[in-house]
Amino acid sequence: MTLAALAVATAITASQSRAIDQLVTKTLITEHIAGATVAIAVHGKIAFARGYGFADIGTKQRASTDTAYPIGSITKQFTAACVLLLAQDKKLSLDDPLSQYVPGLPWSDRVTLRHLLDQESGIEDFRFGSIDTSTPLSRDEVVARLAKTDLLFPPGSRYGYSNSNYYLLGLAVEKVSGQPYQSFLASRVFKRAGLAATFYNDATRAGAPLAIGYSATPSGPQPVAAESADWGYAAGSIASTVGDLAAWDDALRSPGLLDAESLDAMFTPGTLDNGAATDYAFGWVVVKHDGRRLYWHNGEVTGFHAMNAMFPDARTDVIVLTNTGGTFAADRLALQIFDALHPFTPSNADRAAIDRTREWIGRITRGDIDRTQLTDQMSAVLTNDVARSAGAQLRALGTLKSIKETAADEDASGHSYGFDVTFAKRTVHWIMGIDASGKISALSIGL
Numbered sequence: 001m002t003l004a005a006l007a008v009a010t011a012i013t014a015s016q017s018r019a020i021d022q023l024v025t026k027t028l029i030t031e032h033i034a035g036a037t038v039a040i041a042v043h044g045k046i047a048f049a050r051g052y053g054f055a056d057i058g059t060k061q062r063a064s065t066d067t068a069y070p071i072g073s074i075t076k077q078f079t080a081a082c083v084l085l086l087a088q089d090k091k092l093s094l095d096d097p098l099s100q101y102v103p104g105l106p107w108s109d110r111v112t113l114r115h116l117l118d119q120e121s122g123i124e125d126f127r128f129g130s131i132d133t134s135t136p137l138s139r140d141e142v143v144a145r146l147a148k149t150d151l152l153f154p155p156g157s158r159y160g161y162s163n164s165n166y167y168l169l170g171l172a173v174e175k176v177s178g179q180p181y182q183s184f185l186a187s188r189v190f191k192r193a194g195l196a197a198t199f200y201n202d203a204t205r206a207g208a209p210l211a212i213g214y215s216a217t218p219s220g221p222q223p224v225a226a227e228s229a230d231w232g233y234a235a236g237s238i239a240s241t242v243g244d245l246a247a248w249d250d251a252l253r254s255p256g257l258l259d260a261e262s263l264d265a266m267f268t269p270g271t272l273d274n275g276a277a278t279d280y281a282f283g284w285v286v287v288k289h290d291g292r293r294l295y296w297h298n299g300e301v302t303g304f305h306a307m308n309a310m311f312p313d314a315r316t317d318v319i320v321l322t323n324t325g326g327t328f329a330a331d332r333l334a335l336q337i338f339d340a341l342h343p344f345t346p347s348n349a350d351r352a353a354i355d356r357t358r359e360w361i362g363r364i365t366r367g368d369i370d371r372t373q374l375t376d377q378m379s380a381v382l383t384n385d386v387a388r389s390a391g392a393q394l395r396a397l398g399t400l401k402s403i404k405e406t407a408a409d410e411d412a413s414g415h416s417y418g419f420d421v422t423f424a425k426r427t428v429h430w431i432m433g434i435d436a437s438g439k440i441s442a443l444s445i446g447l
Contacts, residue, residue, distance in 0.1 A: 011042040012341065019340045020048065027333055028053050033324040034214045034221040035063035039242030040337065041317040044250040049242060055211040055323060057221065068210045068239045069321040070201050070227070071306040072299025075238040076166045077248075077266075077283035078189055080117055082173045082181070082234075084262040084282070085188050091176050094265070101172035104143055107151050113172060115155045116165040117282045118270030122151035125162040127231060133302055137230040142167060156273040159280055163235040166283075170234025181234050193251040201239035202229035210239060211323035213303015221324050227302040236301055242319045249310050249317040267295060269412065279412045284310075288410035289335060290344045298331050309334040314342055339407070350408045353417040357403055357432055360443065361421065365394045375439045382443065390445060398424025414441060 012020075024038055035053035039046060051063035086092050092101075098116065099108035107123075115121040126145050127133070142164075152160060170181045177184045182200035190198050199205045214221035229237040240248075251257045258266065266282040279285050284295045289311070296309040307320045307330040318337050320330040346354075363369055369387050371379045400423055407418035414435040421430045433442030 011047045012040065016340055017048060020337055021050070023336050023340065024050075024052050024333060027329050031324075031327045031329040032216040032218065032220050033322050033327065033329060035067070035211060035324075036320060036322040036330070036333075037063050037065060037067050037069070037242050038321075038333070038337065039065070039246050039317075039319045040341070041246040041249065041319075043315045044246075044253065046243065046246060055209070057214070058212070058223075063211065063323070064209075065242060066197070066209050067321075068197060068199075068208050068241050069306060069323055070210075070213070070232075070237070070239045070299075070301045070304045071245070071308070071321065072232065072236045072301045072304065073163070073166075074240075074245070074283075074297050074299040074306055074308050075232065075234065075236045077252075077297060077308075078185060078238055079166050079169050079173070079181075079234040080266060080282035081189050081258060082177075082184055083113060083117065083169055084258055084266065086173065086176050088259055088262060092172070098168060098172070101175040102143065102168055104147055106147065110151070111155045113169065114270075116169050118278065119159055119161050119165055119280045120157075120270055120272065120278070121155050121162070121165055122153040122157070122160060123162050123164045123168070124149045124152055126164045126167065130231070132225075133227045133231040134225040136228055139171065139233075143171075158272060159270065159278040161280070163232075166235035167233050173234065185238075189257070193257050194247055195240070195244040198238060198240040198244045198248075200229065201232075201237050205239075208239070211304070213301075214324045215303060216324050216326040224303040224325070232301055236299060240321075242321055245308055245319045245321075246317055249308065249319075252310075253312070277412050287412075289338070290342070290408055291347060291350075292342075296331075296334070298328070300325055305330045307331045307334045309338065311338060311342075314338075316341065335407075344405070344407055346405045346408065350405055350417065353408070353415075353432065353434070354403050354405055354419070356434075356440075357417070357419055357421070357430060358400070360432070360440070361394065361400060361403075361430070364391050364443075367391050373440055375435055375441045378439075378441055378443065394423075394445070397426060397428070403430075416442065 035055050037051045040048040049065045053063050055061045055063040055067045094114040095112050097109045098111045111121045126142050174181050213224050215224045269281050269286045270278045279287055284297055287294050292311055292313040299306045303325045305322050305325055309318045318334040320333045322330050402422045404420045409416045416433045419430040421428050429446035431444040435441040
């Protein structure tokens with residue numbers, strides 16, 4: 001059954017629906033995106049689902065709720081589920097060394113499966129610097145490439161995102177299960193979660209309504225060569241639909257596909273050896289948006305960009321799939337859509353950031369930079385020349401009239417606040433980051 005035939009929840013009003021349409025339509029134009037499909041699920045039920053633009057510009061095939069898109073690194077959530085299922089089966093432990101499952105890597109006895117899942121291994125990304133990802137690539141080639149590299153840092157000492165981590169987890173799944181990764185994925189994950197429109201995108205799925213990929217350019221979306229599944233593998237080679245991803249999110253909301261212990265592990269951010277927490281869990285980034293928990297992951301392969309965002313406190317999921325690479329518009333759209341449904345209300349702590357913003361607008365306007373309030377990195381960026389230029393631009397806007405806080409995000413590094421700042425001549429967007437020590441880590445003025 002297609003999403004169009006499903007009875008949808010009534011949680012989204014007609015005015016909210018129009019606002020979402022306007023957001024997506026405008027974004028496709030300004031970001032030069034060929035097509036997109038958007039879905040919102042509330043309490044596990046589809047409340048909004050719609051296609052925009054074209055799945056295939058050449059044939060004028062419109063994007064629809066049935067259109068399948070490669071989802072890139074969102075695949076990592078599924079690979080993590082495979083590993084957790086094998087752990088539930090007592091066939092592996094998350095603290096096993098990688099050397100137990102993948103031979104031939106000189107440092108693999110120092111790296112555990114948990115390091116891979118948490119992106120704390122220090123393994124170099126095998127895709128780094130690759131230009132043509134349309135050609136086949138064997139597993140042996142990838143392992144041979146990695147065997148020639150050194151670890152970028154001691155495992156567990158820091159966070160470092162690398163596609164190699166989840167690629168190697170796929171090899172571990174094959175070793176332990178005795179099945180090809182895509183076979184285990186289909187039988188133990190897709191089938192059990194009821195994901196009939198989700199598949200390993202290696203061109204063996206006949207008749208799948210798969211979108212054509214494009215690259216965003218100033219002259220409009222341009223077709224690109226399809227990426228070989230060999231390059232993504234367990235780190236990025238699944239294709240899916242918005243309906244199936246909504247069902248996937250719902251399957252992770254309570255024990256069923258995974259048991260309670262595995263679900264807790266999946267959504268718990270990693271901890272470094274020094275006790276510091278990261279934002280990365282098992283295929284999910286775990287942060288806060290406007291005071292609410294946000295679990296998200298995006299994904300990009302050549303010609304496509306996807307975003308899967310869960311807001312568990314609001315029991316709302318937002319999925320945005322696009323067939324145009326080279327733009328992070330899907331990520332922004334997911335947050336903008338959620339904000340259209342749940343307008344931001346500042347807390348008392350958030351309101352204190354308005355006072356600091358007012359202070360720093362004044363400081364930059366006057367050229368009175370208090371570097372004791374800045375992190376070392378921010379102080380290095382905000383040179384005297386940069387501060388003078390920004391001050392001149394702010395003075396040209398006229399008298400400061402008002403400051404409206406529009407967003408408050410929180411991650412392991414601290415807080416980020418967004419503001420609409422109105423001057424006599426125009427309104428600009430201001431972003432300020434505050435690190436865990438209370439110092440300003442970011443200042444951005446959208447002039």
